[in-house]
Amino acid sequence: MELTGAEIVCESLLKEGADVVFGLPGGAVLPLYGALSVYPAIRHILVRHEQAAAMAADGYSRATGKVGVCIATSGPGATNMVTGIAAAQMDSVAVVAITGQVPRPAIGSDAFQETDVTGVTLPITKHNMLVMDVKDVAQAIHDAFHIARTGRPGPVLVDIPRDVLLGDKTEFVWPSEPKLPGYKIPTVAPEAQVAAAADLINQAERPIIMSGHGVLISHAYGLMTDLAEKAQIPVITTLLGISAIPSSHELNLGMSGMHGMAYANLAIDEADLIIGLGMRFDDRVTGRISAFAPNAKFIHVDIDASEVDKNIKATVGMVGDLKAVLGQLLPKVEANVHIDWLQHINELKAQHPSHLVRESDELLPQYVLQRLTEVTQGRGIVVTGVGMHQMWAAQHCRFTEPNTFITSGGLGTMGFEVPAALGAQVGRPDVTVWSIAGDGGFQMTMCDIATAVEAHADVKFAILNNNSLGLVHQLQELFFDKEYIASQYTANPDFVKIAEAYGIRGIRVTRKDQVLDAVQQAMETAGPVIVDFMVKEDEGLYPFIPSGQSVKEMLEEPTLKEIT
Amino acid sequence: MVQSNHTEQHTLIALVEDKPGVLTRVASMFRRRGFNIASLAVGNSEQPGLSRMTFVVNGDDHTVSQVAKQLDKLIDVIEVSDITNKSTVTRELALIKVKTNQMTRGEIIQIVNLFRANIIDVGSESMVIEITGEEDKINALHNLLSSFGVIEMLRTGLVAMVRGQTNGLANGHSEQVNSSSNS
Numbered sequence: 077m078e079l080t081g082a083e084i085v086c087e088s089l090l091k092e093g094a095d096v097v098f099g100l101p102g103g104a105v106l107p108l109y110g111a112l113s114v115y116p117a118i119r120h121i122l123v124r125h126e127q128a129a130a131m132a133a134d135g136y137s138r139a140t141g142k143v144g145v146c147i148a149t150s151g152p153g154a155t156n157m158v159t160g161i162a163a164a165q166m167d168s169v170a171v172v173a174i175t176g177q178v179p180r181p182a183i184g185s186d187a188f189q190e191t192d193v194t195g196v197t198l199p200i201t202k203h204n205m206l207v208m209d210v211k212d213v214a215q216a217i218h219d220a221f222h223i224a225r226t227g228r229p230g231p232v233l234v235d236i237p238r239d240v241l242l243g244d245k246t247e248f249v250w251p252s253e254p255k256l257p258g259y260k261i262p263t264v265a266p267e268a269q270v271a272a273a274a275d276l277i278n279q280a281e282r283p284i285i286m287s288g289h290g291v292l293i294s295h296a297y298g299l300m301t302d303l304a305e306k307a308q309i310p311v312i313t314t315l316l317g318i319s320a321i322p323s324s325h326e327l328n329l330g331m332s333g334m335h336g337m338a339y340a341n342l343a344i345d346e347a348d349l350i351i352g353l354g355m356r357f358d359d360r361v362t363g364r365i366s367a368f369a370p371n372a373k374f375i376h377v378d379i380d381a382s383e384v385d386k387n388i389k390a391t392v393g394m395v396g397d398l399k400a401v402l403g404q405l406l407p408k409v410e411a412n413v414h415i416d417w418l419q420h421i422n423e424l425k426a427q428h429p430s431h432l433v434r435e436s437d438e439l440l441p442q443y444v445l446q447r448l449t450e451v452t453q454g455r456g457i458v459v460t461g462v463g464m465h466q467m468w469a470a471q472h473c474r475f476t477e478p479n480t481f482i483t484s485g486g487l488g489t490m491g492f493e494v495p496a497a498l499g500a501q502v503g504r505p506d507v508t509v510w511s512i513a514g515d516g517g518f519q520m521t522m523c524d525i526a527t528a529v530e531a532h533a534d535v536k537f538a539i540l541n542n543n544s545l546g547l548v549h550q551l552q553e554l555f556f557d558k559e560y561i562a563s564q565y566t567a568n569p570d571f572v573k574i575a576e577a578y579g580i581r582g583i584r585v586t587r588k589d590q591v592l593d594a595v596q597q598a599m600e601t602a603g604p605v606i607v608d609f610m611v612k613e614d615e616g617l618y619p620f621i622p623s624g625q626s627v628k629e630m631l632e633e634p635t636l637k638e639i640t
Numbered sequence: 641m642v643q644s645n646h647t648e649q650h651t652l653i654a655l656v657e658d659k660p661g662v663l664t665r666v667a668s669m670f671r672r673r674g675f676n677i678a679s680l681a682v683g684n685s686e687q688p689g690l691s692r693m694t695f696v697v698n699g700d701d702h703t704v705s706q707v708a709k710q711l712d713k714l715i716d717v718i719e720v721s722d723i724t725n726k727s728t729v730t731r732e733l734a735l736i737k738v739k740t741n742q743m744t745r746g747e748i749i750q751i752v753n754l755f756r757a758n759i760i761d762v763g764s765e766s767m768v769i770e771i772t773g774e775e776d777k778i779n780a781l782h783n784l785l786s787s788f789g790v791i792e793m794l795r796t797g798l799v800a801m802v803r804g805q806t807n808g809l810a811n812g813h814s815e816q817v818n819s820s821s822n823s
Contacts, residue, residue, distance in 0.1 A: 198665060199672050203715040206660075223715060258657060258718040382709035385702065 078245035081210040081236060082111035085174065088217035089118055091250050094145045094172075096121065096136065096502055098129040102149025104189060105176025107241035121502060121531050126153050128495035128524040130160020130231075133171045135496030138482045139457055140503035141295075143170045143225050150176045151189030154235075155196060159489060161231045162200040166486025167316060168289055170229035172220045173197075179239040180208060193235050202230030210240050215251045222254040227261045228380040229293060262379050265394035265401045273351075273375045273392045274408035280349035280373075282417045283309045286332070286361070289316035289485075290354015290378060290398050297321060297478045299402035300353060307412040310421055312340045314355045315470055318481040323454060323474040329421065330431060333361040335467040338428035338619045341627045343421050344369050352376040354398050357387040358486070359623075367626030377401050430619050433472065434635050439588055441465065441540040441611040445472040447591045448510065448538065451599060456480065456508040459497035461517030462488045464546040464617045469512045480507075491520030494537065498524060501533040508534060508599060515541040515568055525578050528604045536598045537606045542613040543568055550616055554631075575606035582606045649678065650704040650724040651800050652695040655685060655809060657716040665714050666693065675699070675707050679732075679797030686807075690718065694799045719809045723802055730800040734778045735760075736769045739789035748788060755781045766791055 079087065085108055089097070096119045101109045112120055123129045126148040133144030144164075148157050154175040164171040178187045194204045203223050207216045213236065220232040277283060291300050297320040304311045304327045311321050312332045321328045332340035344350065350372045355361070357376075362368040365387060376383075376390035377398055384393035394401055425431070433442040445468055454474035459482040460466040466483055475481055482500055484492035497511035518539050528535050549563040575582025581601050585594045585608065598605040618633035656662050663682065670677050678696040685692040697707050704722060712720045740748060740762075748767065752759055757771035771781055775798060782793065 194661065195664070198661075198668050256715060259715050260712075380713070382706065382713050386706060389702075 077248065079248045080107070080111065080242055080245050081213045082107040082241040084210070084213045084246070084248050085217060085236070085241070086111045086115040086118060087248050088214050088250070089145065090115070092143065092217065092221040094143065094221075095119060097145040097147055098123055098132040098136070098499065099147030100124075100126050100129060100149070100153060102153045102176065102189070104150035104178055104238045105147060105153070105174075105241070106149075107238060108147065108174070108176065108236075121527065123495070123527050124523040125521070126156035127160050127491075128498070128521060128527060130157040130171065130173060131163065131489070131492050131495035131521070132499030132502070132524075132527075133173070134160060134164045134167075134169045134492075135459060135482055135499030136503040137164075137170045137499075138496075139479060139500035141479065142503070143172055143221050144499060145172050145174065147174045148176075149189065150178055150193070151191045153189075154193040155191055158196060158200065159487075160495075161197055161233065163484050163487040163489045163492060164231040165200045165202065167484065168229050168293065169231065170224040171231040172217075172224050173231060173233040175233060175235045176241065177206065177235045177237040180237045181239075183237065193233065197233050200231075201233050202228075204233040204235065206235045206237075207240055208237070210244055210246045213240065214248060215255055218251045219254045219256055223256070223259065227259075228290075228378075262381070262396045263400050264404060265377070265396040267404070269392055269394050270401070270404045271408060273394065274405055276349055276373055276375055276392060277307060277309075277351065277405075278410045278412070281414070282347045283307070283349040283351060283414070284343060284347045285309050285311045285351045285353060286314065286355055287311055287317045287320050287353050288314045288355025291317055291320045292479055294354060294379070294398040296354070296398040296402050299399060299406060301325070303402060303406055303409060306406070307409050308414045308418060309351070310343065310418065312336075312344070314358075314361055314485075315483060316485045317355060318470055319475040319478050322476050324476070331470050334363065334621050334623070335471070335617060335619060337471070338430040338630060338632050339421060339424040341619070341621065341630060342424045342428065344372075345627045346420075347372045350374050352378075352388070352390075353402075354378060356383045359387075362387065363621045364624055364626045367628070428632060429636055430632065431471065432636060434633065436612075437588070438612040439586065439591070439610065441542070441609070441615055442468050442472050443588060444538075444540060444585075444591055444609045444611060445469055445512070448595050449474045451592065451595045452508065452510070456510065457482060457497075457500050457504060458510050458512060459483065459493050459500055460512045461493035461514060462490045463514045463517060464542075464550070464615075465512050465514045465540040467617055468540070490514075490517035493517060494521040495524050495527075497535045497537070498528045498531065498533050501528075501535045502531060505534070508536065511535055511537045513537065513539050514546060515539055515543060515565065515571075516545045518571075519568075522574065525574070525580070525604065525606070529578050529580060532603060534602065535604050537604065539571055539606065539608050540611050541568070541571070541608055542611050542615070544613060546615075547617060549614075553616075554620075555622070571606055571608040578604075580604045580606065582608065584608045584610065586610045646700050647698060648700075650697050650699065650722055651728070651730065651798065652697060652704070652708055652711070652720060652722050653800060653809075654693045654695070654711055654720045655687075655718040656691050656693055657718065658684070658689050658691045659716055662691070662716045665716060666711065669710055669714060670707075673706070673710060675703065675710075679795070681797040681799050683799075694797070696798050721809050723800060727803045728800050729803060730774055730798050731772055732775055732778055732796055732798045733770070733772045734782070734793060734795045736771065736782060736785055736790060737766055737792040738769065738785045739791060740765060740767050744788050748785070751781070751784050757781060
């Protein structure tokens with residue numbers, strides 16, 4: 077049967093298993109919406125701002141492991157998605173963005189709502205394409221999904237002119253395979269490298285596994301945990317690697333890095349072997365590179381060849397799919413106990429208990445998260461924005477299942493939490509999703525609370541409200557001589573009334589004794605709820621390794637006492 | 641970044657899909673990652689639909705290795721090879737417009753002949769010289785002509801080819817391209 081370009085997009089989306097799309101229509105992309113109206117198998121969720129479409133697709137993808145799809149019109153619609161697309165690129169998230177473009181004859185004429193979107197998104201996508209012929213539409217969508225979800229995942233943008241969507245019809249032929257001769261997907265690592273890595277592990281006395289997002293993407297958490305248990309190797313997770321191993325696991329040391337656990341950073345400092353799995357030794361993890369793990373050799377496994385030897389020169393660097401490579405490695409690794417090393421780390425943990433929350437009569441943000449995670453028992457999904465609340469969530473929330481902590485890591489996108497939580501909940505309607513926000517980030521995207529209400533998304537929106545851009549405020553305190561500028565809000569809205577305006581429940585919490593009840597009530601209320609936690613405003617974020625420094629310069633919370 | 645101090649000139653060749661925007665993707669990657677291209681030459685390859693690029697890049701081994709990996713990561717790039725340490729033939733073409741007068745014309749013609757270059761245009765006060773060769777030869781001719789006054793020079797950038805029966809790429813990619821295997 078002959079179909080229009082728009083109908084071919086819909087058919088192709090169904091072939092790729094995309095049953096949910098997030099978008100907002102406009103002139104150039106309207107033909108696609110016309111087709112969507114006769115494809116009820118594709119659920120369209122109408123956002124209030126296109127950046128929410130991209131971020132919701134991101135959250136959906138991370139929560140489900142499927143490709144997230146977002147749609148926008150040409151010009152401002154497409155450029156509004158840019159931040160969300162860049163975030164997906166930095167965090168290796170499988171997203172396909174479809175944008176309408178002005179009709180072919182108008183391209184290059186500065187037509188109304190014309191932007192060179194493939195040009196704009198070139199450096200922030202894994203790949204992008206402008207489809208200039210209706211006969212190429214099916215192949216383009218097939219290739220886009222293939223590129224987005226395989227190898228190191230990432231966003232792919234497909235720009236389609238209005239007259240390609242609506243013009244000549246053509247026979248719909250679903251391509252048998254991707255047409256990408258230059259696209260390679262690494263699988264296994266050379267046996268000699270695997271053997272060399274196994275030797276390093278078998279000889280190591282103070283090894284540490286650093287488990288990144290790749291472990292989750294590759295579904296390698298089981299094998300990673302097997303490796304840790306077999307050789308009794310403690311596991312540190314990167315920010316994006318959190319939830320790959322249960323928080324309660326005795327070998328899990330939590331997150332390291334700039335705001336990581338003090339004992340995790342101190343252990344890295346003493347380690348003789350770092351096993352980096354699906355992570356990229358980013359500057360938030362390493363601090364000053366020359367002072368990072370100064371006594372260690374490095375095994376580095378990543379599916380992206382350009383990450384190996386980029387920031388850290390690996391003793392053994394392996395390019396491959398983590399699940400496959402760990403499958404090769406595991407039989408070669410000998411069982412071990414590392415009693416002295418694990419005991420030493422326990423001592424470090426007792427001397428530097430940064431996983432604890434100090435006693436206080438005030439409403440500490442850390443305390444809120446500790447209670448919240450008690451109520452959820454580490455189940456459900458936690459989504460955060462960027463800043464203090466994000467780091468406290470990474471430090472104090474507990475996780476039991478993989479892919480249940482979703483946060484904007486690489487790009488550090490404030491406002492990510494609201495739409496990403498919406499997307500995650502749409503993808504996982506079986507679980508409760510908590511969006512943890514600061515009052516700053518929340519106000520960047522709170523317009524999409526309306527989208528959550530319309531989509532009946534069971535998202536609980538927590539705000540750790542300190543009436544400021546807290547992390548900026550702390551940086552000004554520590555490094556800019558307490559010259560506080562542009563980091564405090566004097567006229568925040570009443571978020572409980574905001575909730576009421578959207579027809580949902582709002583709860584304000586000002587005292588410690590209200591926290592548990594508020595969290596429970598939010599959980600018991602069907603649909604979205606906003607909980608406004610008025611936390612201690614000048615609470616500092618610790619531990620803190622200042623940018624470009626090392627664990628030697630780590631600042632720890634002054635009042636946390638050694639456990640005796 | 642991993643760093644070392646030993647900077648030298650590397651020659652990379654890449655087989656790329658002949659599609660709109662490929663050059664932009666390559667150039668954009670070099671710019672945003674702070675890599676420095678000394679020269680870049682692009683043209684058709686022996687395979688329809690594919691182009692060959694020759695890059696000359698200055699950097700230490702680590703930087704150049706990153707360049708090659710980042711190039712290879714581009715979807716439209718089929719294969720990349722650093723041929724710096726291989727046995728190669730390299731050529732560059734230059735057009736040099738030099739000032740002449742009755743006094744200097746004879747001397748310039750002599751130099752041109754010595755270099756086996758060609759004079760392809762002669763005017764009353766200038767001539768255009770075409771030279772093909774390795775980079776050093778072109779530099780040498782340019783230096784000699786400078787004293788007469790070089791009005792304009794245009795160089796194509798280096799093209800390079802590995803000697804012998806290979807096509808310069810590790811995987812000898814031609815069959816793979818035709819059978820389109822990318823799973």
